[in-house]
Amino acid sequence: MRKTLLVLATAVTGFGFAAGQATATTLRVYLDADIRSTDPGVNRDGNTDGVVLHMVEGLVGYDARGVPKPLLAENIAVSPDGLTYTFKLRADVKFHNGATLTADDVVWSWNRYLNPKTGWRCLTDFNGDVGLKVESVTAVDPLTVTIRINEPSPLFLANIARSDCGMTAITHRSSVKPDGSWDKPIGTGPFKLAEWRRREFVSLARFDDYSNPDSEPDGYVGSKRPLVDEVRFVVISDPATAKAAFIRGDIDILPRLPYSEADELKPNPNITISAQPGLAATTFLLQTRDKLLSNVKLRQAIAAAIDYDELVGSVTYDLATSNSSLVPVASLFHTNVHQNGFRHDPALAKKLLQEAGYKGQTLKITTNKRNQANFDAAIILQAMLEAVGIKAEVEVLEWGVQTDRWQSGKYQIMSFSYSSRMDPALNYEGAVGPKDSQPRKVWEDKMALDALAEVTGEARNEERQKLFDRLHAAMIDQVPLIPLFSTVTAGASRKNVKGFVSNVFGAPLLWEVRKD
Amino acid sequence: MPTLLIVAVSVFVLIRLIPGDPAQLMLGDLATPASLADLRGRLGLDQSLPVQFGIWFGKVLSGDFGQSIASQQAVLPLILQRFSISAQVVLVAVLLASLVAVPAGVIAAWKQNSSLDLSLVTLATLLLSIPTFWLGLLFLLFFGLKLEWLPVVGYVSISENVEAGLLYLLMPIMTLFLHEIGVILRMARASTLEVLRLDYITHARAKGLSEMAVLWRHAFKNAFGPTWTLIGLVLGNLLGGIAVVETVFTIPGLGRLLVDSIFARDYPVIQGCLLFVACTYVLVNLVIDLCYPLFDPRVTAA
Numbered sequence: 001m002r003k004t005l006l007v008l009a010t011a012v013t014g015f016g017f018a019a020g021q022a023t024a025t026t027l028r029v030y031l032d033a034d035i036r037s038t039d040p041g042v043n044r045d046g047n048t049d050g051v052v053l054h055m056v057e058g059l060v061g062y063d064a065r066g067v068p069k070p071l072l073a074e075n076i077a078v079s080p081d082g083l084t085y086t087f088k089l090r091a092d093v094k095f096h097n098g099a100t101l102t103a104d105d106v107v108w109s110w111n112r113y114l115n116p117k118t119g120w121r122c123l124t125d126f127n128g129d130v131g132l133k134v135e136s137v138t139a140v141d142p143l144t145v146t147i148r149i150n151e152p153s154p155l156f157l158a159n160i161a162r163s164d165c166g167m168t169a170i171t172h173r174s175s176v177k178p179d180g181s182w183d184k185p186i187g188t189g190p191f192k193l194a195e196w197r198r199r200e201f202v203s204l205a206r207f208d209d210y211s212n213p214d215s216e217p218d219g220y221v222g223s224k225r226p227l228v229d230e231v232r233f234v235v236i237s238d239p240a241t242a243k244a245a246f247i248r249g250d251i252d253i254l255p256r257l258p259y260s261e262a263d264e265l266k267p268n269p270n271i272t273i274s275a276q277p278g279l280a281a282t283t284f285l286l287q288t289r290d291k292l293l294s295n296v297k298l299r300q301a302i303a304a305a306i307d308y309d310e311l312v313g314s315v316t317y318d319l320a321t322s323n324s325s326l327v328p329v330a331s332l333f334h335t336n337v338h339q340n341g342f343r344h345d346p347a348l349a350k351k352l353l354q355e356a357g358y359k360g361q362t363l364k365i366t367t368n369k370r371n372q373a374n375f376d377a378a379i380i381l382q383a384m385l386e387a388v389g390i391k392a393e394v395e396v397l398e399w400g401v402q403t404d405r406w407q408s409g410k411y412q413i414m415s416f417s418y419s420s421r422m423d424p425a426l427n428y429e430g431a432v433g434p435k436d437s438q439p440r441k442v443w444e445d446k447m448a449l450d451a452l453a454e455v456t457g458e459a460r461n462e463e464r465q466k467l468f469d470r471l472h473a474a475m476i477d478q479v480p481l482i483p484l485f486s487t488v489t490a491g492a493s494r495k496n497v498k499g500f501v502s503n504v505f506g507a508p509l510l511w512e513v514r515k516d
Numbered sequence: 517m518p519t520l521l522i523v524a525v526s527v528f529v530l531i532r533l534i535p536g537d538p539a540q541l542m543l544g545d546l547a548t549p550a551s552l553a554d555l556r557g558r559l560g561l562d563q564s565l566p567v568q569f570g571i572w573f574g575k576v577l578s579g580d581f582g583q584s585i586a587s588q589q590a591v592l593p594l595i596l597q598r599f600s601i602s603a604q605v606v607l608v609a610v611l612l613a614s615l616v617a618v619p620a621g622v623i624a625a626w627k628q629n630s631s632l633d634l635s636l637v638t639l640a641t642l643l644l645s646i647p648t649f650w651l652g653l654l655f656l657l658f659f660g661l662k663l664e665w666l667p668v669v670g671y672v673s674i675s676e677n678v679e680a681g682l683l684y685l686l687m688p689i690m691t692l693f694l695h696e697i698g699v700i701l702r703m704a705r706a707s708t709l710e711v712l713r714l715d716y717i718t719h720a721r722a723k724g725l726s727e728m729a730v731l732w733r734h735a736f737k738n739a740f741g742p743t744w745t746l747i748g749l750v751l752g753n754l755l756g757g758i759a760v761v762e763t764v765f766t767i768p769g770l771g772r773l774l775v776d777s778i779f780a781r782d783y784p785v786i787q788g789c790l791l792f793v794a795c796t797y798v799l800v801n802l803v804i805d806l807c808y809p810l811f812d813p814r815v816t817a818a
Binding site for chain 2: 037121247
């Protein structure tokens with residue numbers, strides 16, 4: 001009975017039942033939800049970016065530490081006035097349809113992104129709506145492109161490499177239908193689209209003519225050899241089912257798993273756990289316009305009430321260490337200054353509560369269950385606040401509802417995780433801003449606003465470091481939010497999978513990964 | 517038509533009462549006010565609610581349920597595709613459950629207070645009490661992980677391959693089958709017990725008819741009415757989506773589509789699904805009512 005069933009299903013469906021019985025070079029990777037589209041940076045979410053960026057590439061990409069480096073470009077020259085970027089393209093790069101990459105393809109792709117009809121998610125970052133404007137994209141010769149912008153921007157390359165912008169990928173014009181609508185990605189990535197069966201799986205096939213940069217693997221740049229014939233992203237909504245499939249070998253890689261699951265799977269001899277501090281930040285946001293929390297002494301008391309090592313260790317099962325800075329641990333800018341953060345001091349917390357005139361009012365901690373770390377942190381915070389005499393209750397919301405509250409600023413304390421941002425300036429940009437026009441901002445101090453404006457336009461790293469240090473010190477003093485830790489990405493792979501490691505991006509990178 | 521309008525308005529208004537913005541959920545916390553405004557404009561969410569409703573309902577009347585915000589797919593073909601998958605599981609499970617539970621319920625009533633009756637009632641109550649997600653996970657653990665007889669992940673359409681399709685649907689069908697046995701058996705037993713106490717049954721026995729003849733020819737026909745109605749309700753309810761079972765067994769059915777769409781605030785899909793579910797429910801119960809004359813001559817006479 002068992003043998004018959006195994007043979008039947010394996011032969012007919014392509015879903016193998018046991019490790020080793022599946023096709024040897026098909027790597028099966030878990031996705032908790034289907035991708036939204038295959039159009040880079042247009043209809044997207046984190047899963048979409050993670051899949052699509054195996055098929056397409058941009059002029060620049062992020063290295064393993066999140067620094068933008070040439071990808072399809074061989075080198076990049078910036079004019080002295082900082083307004084013209086000249087990209088020399090790598091020669092003999094092939095698209096999935098066999099065509100060779102030229103400067104015309106770059107111009108075509110950029111024009112498509114800058115056309116409002118495309119619906120590019122990052123259009124407003126490049127069309128002048130928020131300052132920066134790409135004024136022209138010009139092919140100088142078949143392998144040279146210039147991009148002219150309206151004002152110097154140290155973050156220009158970092159922005160075009162963003163995964164949520166689809167890496168501003170260069171695609172071949174046959175990616176769109178004759179009417180201009182998106183068809184499928186004809187890119188230059190190490191894998192090409194084989195089949196997308198909605199809500200079931202996305203299958204990518206090895207691109208045999210991939211033009212591999214001759215260097216060591218390094219995030220989205222460097223060597224990106226496709227070492228398996230097929231990568232199949234399997235959509236499984238229920239995490240328990242995904243775990244069962246992984247344990248049995250029906251799935252080879254769980255790219256992201258809750259910390260508790262990583263801890264549970266660790267002793268399994270058939271499984272390798274990989275953890276890496278990422279660029280996202282898990283925080284408590286404090287509403288500084290709230291009647292109670294507008295009192296800085298109360299906010300400082302809350303910060304002093306938290307035992308950071310205990311909280312972070314419990315929430316992450318000791319996978320992460322506490323980080324009170326918005327500059328991620330993995331960033332080049334995370335210096336000793338940023339290791340000096342909030343300190344657990346219950347006596348100080350009680351003293352500050354007295355100075356704040358706190359009279360036992362109840363504070364509400366808003367959280368969700370989609371992100372288990374947010375929920376766990378909220379529960380622990382409640383207990384730690386109670387320990388110093390602050391009454392607190394936890395309000396658990398569905399993720400969409402919590403997002404709405406965050407957007408409108410309607411909360412007192414919110415357990416919240418910011419997405420990965422590749423530059424610390426973007427991390428501060430997520431938090432700093434005027435609440436009148438953008439209620440989702442948590443910190444509207446003038447010094448912070450000025451420092452943020454300055455660091456966004458500053459190219460010199462030494463100067464940027466000073467500004468980040470100043471912002472950090474002010475944040476610790478004013479407590480508009482309490483960063484807890486740089487979110488760790490924990491992934492798991494079967495022992496027969498070699499080369500899979502978690503990374504700062506929190507997305508699976510499946511080139512240079514093989515399956516024995 | 518008035519029913520359709522009431523359902524359409526209710527669905528349209530209710531889903532918008534839930535806080536959450538589709539554009540915000542699509543763009544995440546990296547969104548800027550400009551990018552949010554741009555996306556809302558492209559999705560038509562910047563227009564007034566009456567205008568949005570008018571556009572949507574006008575299209576619905578012409579058979580166009582609109583386009584998914586999340587996947588950009590046409591909603592009606594998407595719903596029909598997902599519904600066909602859910603229907604495969606539900607129809608088979610309810611049919612099998614009815615075939616087992618109705619005779620078992622009648623027998624339990626016939627042997628009231630015997631050990632057989634007590635065993636069947638206990639079993640039915642137990643099956644009814646077990647949540648389907650838990651039962652599903654038990655199946656996954658036992659048949660999927662421990663015995664490795666059945667696939668844990670994936671789905672193959674029966675139209676592609678009958679044998680493999682059945683293999684993938686076996687556990688979800690078994691889960692629903694066992695749960696619905698509990699529901700139907702209890703109703704079949706209760707309604708049969710009620711009929712067995714009536715005078716005409718005593719009269720039939722007094723005439724010297726065999727117990728089999730009394731039970732199946734006289735009692736069953738009258739007792740089956742309420743059970744048949746219940747089967748219709750169960751069918752209508754389950755055809756509206758078996759989200760939990762579909763989630764546990766990764767079946768891309770209508771229930772999962774609806775739940776995913778709610779989380780993503782994909783208004784056109786939610787509206788389309790709920791409208792479709794309401795119509796299905798009404799249609800199933802209409803068919804159930806029309807079938808009454810087949811076993812109850814009084815309905816034809818009336």
